Amino acid sequence: MLQKVLLATDGSKDAALAARAAVDVCHGTGADLHVVHVWYAVPTACLRPFMREELKKLGNELLEEGVKQVEDSGGLVSGAHLLEGGAADEIRRLGGCQGSRRPRGFSLRAPRRAGPGATRLPAVARG
Numbered sequence: 001m002l003q004k005v006l007l008a009t010d011g012s013k014d015a016a017l018a019a020r021a022a023v024d025v026c027h028g029t030g031a032d033l034h035v036v037h038v039w040y041a042v043p044t045a046c047l048r049p050f051m052r053e054e055l056k057k058l059g060n061e062l063l064e065e066g067v068k069q070v071e072d073s074g075g076l077v078s079g080a081h082l083l084e085g086g087a088a089d090e091i092r093r094l095g096g097c098q099g100s101r102r103p104r105g106f107s108l109r110a111p112r113r114a115g116p117g118a119t120r121l122p123a124v125a126r127g
Contacts, residue, residue, distance in 0.1 A: 002029040004078075006095050008036050008087070009066030016069050023075035032078035035070060036094055037063040038087040056084070 007022040009015040019035075026033045039059030041052045063082050070077050083090040 002031045005029075005031045005033045006036060006091065007033060007066065007070070008038070008091050009062060009069070010037065011062040011065055015066060019066060019069035019075070020073045023070055023073040026075060033070060033075055034079040034081060034094070035063065035066045035077055036081040036083060036091060037066060038083045038085060038090045040085060040087075056082075059084075 002025070005022050005025050007018060009019065022033055025031065037059050039055050039062075041048075041055060044051050060082055063080055067077050067080050081094055083094065
């Protein structure tokens with residue numbers, strides 16, 4: 001049985017759609033919903049502390065927006081996670097993966113719908 005849904009958010013329109021899908025999955029399964037945003041520091045010769053702090057602040061704003069999207073869709077957030085590093089690695093780590101191995105049901109890619117004019121659904125990572 002599904003125990004946890006991990007929703008990675010980046011502030012995009014696709015992320016808003018993924019939030020609604022994640023809420024639906026959680027309502028149907030009783031799983032806990034966790035929202036994550038991963039940010040990374042941009043290498044710079046000067047202003048490094050300033051840039052790092054501003055990027056972290058922006059990441060936190062995007063995470064809060066993702067939490068609000070879940071709540072506005074009628075969902076309950078069990079955990080909100082702001083992580084620094086490479087997105088795929090940090091999301092896998094939070095999902096309980098070691099290296100490139102993914103837990104069963106964990107997907108970083110969006111499912112596709114067949115047919116002309118089909119809408120591509122955003123990824124909802126589960127683990």
